[in-house]
Structure formats: structure tokens, C-alpha cells
Amino acid sequence: MSEMTTETATGGCMRVAIGDGDSGFVQVLCKRLDRLGWEHRVLTGTVPVERLVAMRLGALVLDLALLGPGAWEYLERVTRELPALPVVVCTGQSTVSQRVRGLRMGADDWLTKPCHPEELIARIEAVTRRRRQAEGPGTEVVLAGEIEVRPDQFQVFAHGASIDLTRREFELIQLLAAAEGRVLEREEIYQRVWGYTMAHGDRSVDVFVRKLRSKLQVASPDWNYIHTHFGVGYRFAAQQAGAEREALRAPIAEAAPEPGPAPGAVQAPPPEPARDVRLLA
Amino acid sequence: MSEMTTETATGGCMRVAIGDGDSGFVQVLCKRLDRLGWEHRVLTGTVPVERLVAMRLGALVLDLALLGPGAWEYLERVTRELPALPVVVCTGQSTVSQRVRGLRMGADDWLTKPCHPEELIARIEAVTRRRRQAEGPGTEVVLAGEIEVRPDQFQVFAHGASIDLTRREFELIQLLAAAEGRVLEREEIYQRVWGYTMAHGDRSVDVFVRKLRSKLQVASPDWNYIHTHFGVGYRFAAQQAGAEREALRAPIAEAAPEPGPAPGAVQAPPPEPARDVRLLA
DNA sequence: TGCGGCTGTGAAGATCCGGTGATCAGCACT
DNA sequence: AGTGCTGATCACCGGATCTTCACAGCCGCA
Numbered sequence: 130m131s132e133m134t135t136e137t138a139t140g141g142c143m144r145v146a147i148g149d150g151d152s153g154f155v156q157v158l159c160k161r162l163d164r165l166g167w168e169h170r171v172l173t174g175t176v177p178v179e180r181l182v183a184m185r186l187g188a189l190v191l192d193l194a195l196l197g198p199g200a201w202e203y204l205e206r207v208t209r210e211l212p213a214l215p216v217v218v219c220t221g222q223s224t225v226s227q228r229v230r231g232l233r234m235g236a237d238d239w240l241t242k243p244c245h246p247e248e249l250i251a252r253i254e255a256v257t258r259r260r261r262q263a264e265g266p267g268t269e270v271v272l273a274g275e276i277e278v279r280p281d282q283f284q285v286f287a288h289g290a291s292i293d294l295t296r297r298e299f300e301l302i303q304l305l306a307a308a309e310g311r312v313l314e315r316e317e318i319y320q321r322v323w324g325y326t327m328a329h330g331d332r333s334v335d336v337f338v339r340k341l342r343s344k345l346q347v348a349s350p351d352w353n354y355i356h357t358h359f360g361v362g363y364r365f366a367a368q369q370a371g372a373e374r375e376a377l378r379a380p381i382a383e384a385a386p387e388p389g390p391a392p393g394a395v396q397a398p399p400p401e402p403a404r405d406v407r408l409l410a
Numbered sequence: 411m412s413e414m415t416t417e418t419a420t421g422g423c424m425r426v427a428i429g430d431g432d433s434g435f436v437q438v439l440c441k442r443l444d445r446l447g448w449e450h451r452v453l454t455g456t457v458p459v460e461r462l463v464a465m466r467l468g469a470l471v472l473d474l475a476l477l478g479p480g481a482w483e484y485l486e487r488v489t490r491e492l493p494a495l496p497v498v499v500c501t502g503q504s505t506v507s508q509r510v511r512g513l514r515m516g517a518d519d520w521l522t523k524p525c526h527p528e529e530l531i532a533r534i535e536a537v538t539r540r541r542r543q544a545e546g547p548g549t550e551v552v553l554a555g556e557i558e559v560r561p562d563q564f565q566v567f568a569h570g571a572s573i574d575l576t577r578r579e580f581e582l583i584q585l586l587a588a589a590e591g592r593v594l595e596r597e598e599i600y601q602r603v604w605g606y607t608m609a610h611g612d613r614s615v616d617v618f619v620r621k622l623r624s625k626l627q628v629a630s631p632d633w634n635y636i637h638t639h640f641g642v643g644y645r646f647a648a649q650q651a652g653a654e655r656e657a658l659r660a661p662i663a664e665a666a667p668e669p670g671p672a673p674g675a676v677q678a679p680p681p682e683p684a685r686d687v688r689l690l691a
Numbered sequence: 692t693g694c695g696g697c698t699g700t701g702a703a704g705a706t707c708c709g710g711t712g713a714t715c716a717g718c719a720c721t
Numbered sequence: 722a723g724t725g726c727t728g729a730t731c732a733c734c735g736g737a738t739c740t741t742c743a744c745a746g747c748c749g750c751a
Contacts (some may be wrong), residue, residue: 139575150430166733215540225526225528225529226528228529228532229526229531229532232529232533232535232536233535233536236536237537238519238533238536238541245510247510248506248509248510250510251509251510251513252513253521255513255514255517255518255519256518256537256540259496259518259540260540277653282591282593283593283595283643284593291591293639295640295641295737295738295739296640296641297738299642323572330741332740332741333696333739333741335697336700338698338699339698339699339700339701342699357698357699359698359747359749360696361747576726576727582729611731612730613709613730613731614728614730616708617728618728619709619710620710620712623710636734638710641707641709641737676705
């Protein structure tokens with residue numbers, strides 16, 4: 130049951146950079162990483178720290194031998210400038226004092242070659258686990274229109290201010306926002322938010338959609354976020370109230386961040402609550 | 411230099427428990443730990459998890475050989491119930507698959523004996539460093555409203571006067587303040603303050619929140635600091651009592667009464683700037 | 692155009708959750 | 722042993738939340 134989940138909390142999959150000169154080892158390792166679905170990049174030398182930043186790595190594997198004489202210096206620079214980046218040194222024969230030095234310098238683990246790729250992976254997981262632990266099961270943050278859904282904090286922000294939602298309301302908007310642009314059926318929504326199958330005639334989803342709409346209306350009056358699909362369910366998509374248009378039958382309605390017109394534009398008293406276009410052929 | 415403070419967020423200096431049967435190795439190790447000023451305890455067998463909790467450890471060193479047949483089970487139990495506790499397995503000969511199993515199970519590092527005490531210490535430091543960092547900067551002073559949380563002194567000040575808090579109370583406010591603006595779930599709070607997983611129905615967090623609120627109320631009557639998120643947890647944010655700031659958190663304001671823009675009205679919520687930006691996630 | 696079904700809306704009741712005060716055990720110190 | 726403090730647990734209560742219902746309005750279709 131130690132079968133571990135390869136999915137990481139950081140949204141997609143784990144991203145690892147490997148700085149190692151042993152091409153045979155790297156090849157085997159990469160094959161294994163592929164099977165796990167981890168993204169990986171092989172570094173051929175000392176990559177500038179800024180480049181490492183750009184890679185948005187989840188972990189870094191380094192063979193000090195590859196780096197040549199400036200290896201220690203480089204290791205120190207990396208650990209100093211990217212303290213959040215887990216670093217596993219995987220290198221050939223070494224003395225105790227070298228290992229101690231490396232670990233004190235900021236490396237998270239030190240593995241001596243020859244080593245088994247599986248152990249290296251397990252050690253990467255171990256150091257990464259510690260870091261993930263604090264970040265929680267944060268799925269992706271969703272930005273749409275004027276609001277921001279933060280699954281990691283149980284909060285939704287509008288203009289940077291928190292919108293007070295109950296747990297159910299939050300779970301509902303999180304589900305909808307995660308499926309941005311797609312229509313979700315009531316049954317599926319109920320199933321995934323409430324956890325069990327919806328009884329026939331249950332209107333809970335409708336009621337909560339109404340509550341959500343109400344709160345979103347207060348926080349972000351010029352936008353509509355939740356659209357009804359008659360006879361089907363609901364769809365989440367940011368849409369500015371004034372703009373009557375929405376890409377008709379676009380399968381993936383992309384959240385248009387700035388639909389042209391000036392933001393503070395004329396917002397007449399909305400007895401005309403911008404009825405969304407119903408497709409559903 | 412890597413001269414680190416032995417201070418941990420949980421109190422005095424680093425506290426380590428060693429479960430190892432090799433008395434010679436333990437003796438050498440302890441002598442070294444003494445010189446470092448680390449507190450240490452030697453365990454002679456499988457200590458119940460509750461006892462480990464009571465020790466308020468900073469790290470645990472385990473020799474699986476000492477634990478006998480139930481070693482794996484014990485390791486799993488420890489890592490499951492005390493996920494915040496860094497565990498370094500230091501044991502005799504082992505196969506790759508054993509090491510992988512241990513690491514996957516939750517151990518943070520695996521060292522094969524014979525090993526040098528200095529390396530073991532360096533590895534303990536490494537995993538502890540990673541954990542401290544993941545838990546956030548526990549040493550940073552937090553200023554909010556009229557109070558000041560000083561993790562370095564275990565004190566909270568209001569108007570410069572110290573507020574008398576107990577250990578738990580302080581750890582709680584420190585945790586909340588460090589996550590200023592974010593909602594923390596009860597489970598997570600309990601996990602990180604009490605150190606083990608929260609039993610179902612436990613109200614300890616609530617009770618301590620109440621104590622904290624009570625003391626903060628006395629020291630800083632015009633402010634609210636700890637906000638309840640129903641069904642979720644708590645959020646720390648300084649908020650002046652009189653001012654009806656955070657206009658967006660009105661409970662279900664019905665249909666917007668004044669669609670007229672009311673420009674100057676709800677704008678720029680100053681007490682909610684704490685949106686952390688996580689790069690290099 | 693009219694009808695049946697689906698959805699929006701408001702409210703009432705049931706249910707759940709968190710605030711509050713009190714009690715009790717463990718511990719350090721006197 | 723006595724005292725004072727800390728922390729754990731409990732029961733109760735008020736209020737927030739969730740469910741359910743009835744009705745009104747809207748949509749699709751014949």
C-alpha cells in the first residue's frame with residue numbers, strides 16, 4: 130500500500146532538473162521519470178540561477194562532478210538564492226566531511242553513486258513532501274473576471290478583498306471554477322460537492338447557485354460568473370454584464386480578461402440583468 | 411556560514427530522540443549532541459506515539475533493527491500520526507527496496523550504518539531546515555493593528571506592553587499571525603500547534619481561540635484579530651471594531667439597493683493587503 | 692399561443708457548528 | 722499537603738448554515 134500517488138499538489142506533475150554527467154544513469158532515470166509522468170530536464174553544466182528560477186522546478190538533482198571546480202560555490206549559490214528549491218546531490222565517492230559540508234550548505238539530501246534510480250526518486254519525494262506539506266492540497270488558483278478562487282485558503286477574492294463564503298458555497302464555486310467554460314450537470318455537481326448521489330427532485334444545487342450569485346453580485350456587480358444551461362446544469366465563465374456577446378458555441382469559452390470596453394463604463398441601473406445567451410442546440 | 415540557530419519554533423533548542431540499539435554509537439552521538447547543546451533522549455524500544463508527542467521533539471532517529479518485527483508498522487504509525495516530525499532512519503545494511511519503502515512511508519532520510527555521527531547530525535539538520543522553512547518564517551515579527559507578535563521572545567505586545575500568554579496560546583497566535591489573511595483549517599492548526607492529528611470532535615482549537623480573543627480584547631479593545639470562517643477554521647487579520655471595513659463580507663446583502671456607482675464608497679480595502687505571491691511554487 | 696416542465700426566489704424549519712462558562716486532572720512551586 | 726497555573730473536556734445555548742417547500746417566472750415545444 131506504499132503505492133504512492135504520482136500526482137503532486139502543485140497542480141500538474143513534478144518538474145525535476147537533473148545535472149549529471151553519467152549519461153547512462155541519466156537515461157535510465159529519465160525513462161523511469163517518464164513512466165511516473167514527471168517532467169524532467171537534463172542540465173549539461175552550471176546553469177545560471179535565473180534560468181533555474183524560470184524552470185519553476187520542483188526539485189533539482191546535482192552531480193557535483195559535473196560542475197567541475199566551482200561546484201561547491203555553485204551549490205551554495207543555488208541554496209542561498211533558492212532556499213525553497215529542494216536539492217538532492219547525487220554524486221560519486223565522497224568523504225563524510227564532503228557530505229556534511231554539502232548538507233550544511235543547504236542540500237537536502239546526498240546520495241552516493243552508484244545508486245538505484247528508484248532510491249533517488251524516493252529521496253526526491255521525501256524532501257519534496259516536507260515542502261508540500263505546508264502548502265496543502267492547493268489546486269490551481271483560478272482567476273476569472275474580477276474574482277480569484279484560492280482553493281488553498283478556502284477563500285475567494287474580489288478586488289483583493291475576501292468574499293465570505295460558507296464551506297458548501299466555496300466547494301461549489303471551486304468545482305465550477307475548476308471546470309471553467311464547461312457545463313456541469315446537477316447530478317455531477319451534487320455528487321462531487323455533497324459526496325453522494327442526488328435524490329430526485331433535490332434543489333440544493335439551485336439554491337446554492339443562487340446564494341453564490343447573490344454574493345458574487347455584491348462583490349463584483351458588473352460581471353456574471355455562473356450561467357444556467359436549461360435542462361442541463363451550470364457553467365462557470367466570467368462575463369462582463371454590458372457585453373451582450375459571448376463567443377457562440379465556442380466549446381472552450383476562454384475567460385476574456387479584458388473585453389475591450391472601458392471598465393468603468395456606463396453601467397445603467399441594471400433592471401436589465403444581462404441575460405446570457407443560451408445555446409444548447 | 412551555515413552556523414544555524416538551534417532554536418526551533420516550538421521552544422528551546424533542538425530536541426532529538428534516538429531509538430538505536432548500538433550503545434557505542436549512541437554514546438558517541440550523544441557526546442557530540444551535548445557539545446552542540448541539543449537535548450536528546452535515548453529510546454529503548456517502541457515508545458507509544460503519545461509519549462513521543464509529549465516529548466515535543468524536533469526530530470526522531472530510528473534504527474529499525476531496534477524495533478523488531480513491528481518496525482515498519484511503527485514507522486508508518488509515527489509518520490502518519492506525526493507528519494510534522496522529521497524522522498531519520500539510521501539502520502544497518504538494507505536493500506534499495508527497503509530504503510525506498512521507508513522513504514515512501516514518510517521517513518525523511520535513511521542512513522546506513524556504519525555511519526559517522528557528524529553526517530547523521532548534518533542530515534538531521536537538513537531535514538529540520540526543510541521543515542522549518544516549509545512551516546514558514548517562524549521568526550518573523552508580525553505587526554497587526556495594535557499588537558506585535560514576537561516569535562523570538564515568545565511574547566505578544568500591545569501598545570508596547572506585554573500580553574501574558576501561555577505557551578499554547580502563543581503558538582496558536584504565532585501560527586495564525588504568520589498566515590495573516592489566510593484561512594487555516596482546524597485540522598491544520600491542531601496539527602501544527604499540538605503536533606499530532608486532531609481527534610474527531612476535538613474542540614481544543616476553539617477553546618484556545620476563545621482564550622486568545624479574550625486576552626486580546628483586554629489588551630486591544632477596539633480591534634478584532636481572529637475571524638471565524640464557519641465550517642472551515644480561523645483567519646488572522648487586524649480589523650478595527652468600529653469601522654465597518656471589509657464591506658464585502660456583509661451577510662447576503664440582498665439585491666444591490668443602489669446600483670448607482672457610489673464610487674468613493676466601497677473602495678480600496680487597506681486591511682487586506684496580505685496576498686502572498688508564491689513564485690517558484 | 693398555450694402548456695408542461697424547469698429554474699429563480701423567498702422563507703420556514705431542521706440541523707449543525709462555534710462561543711461560553713465551568714469543571715477536572717496534571718504539574719511546578721511553595 | 723496546599724496553591725496557582727495550564728491545558729483538556731464537557732454541556733449548554735444562540736446563531737449560522739443547510740434543507741426543504743411553495744410559488745412565481747422562464748424556457749422549450751407543440
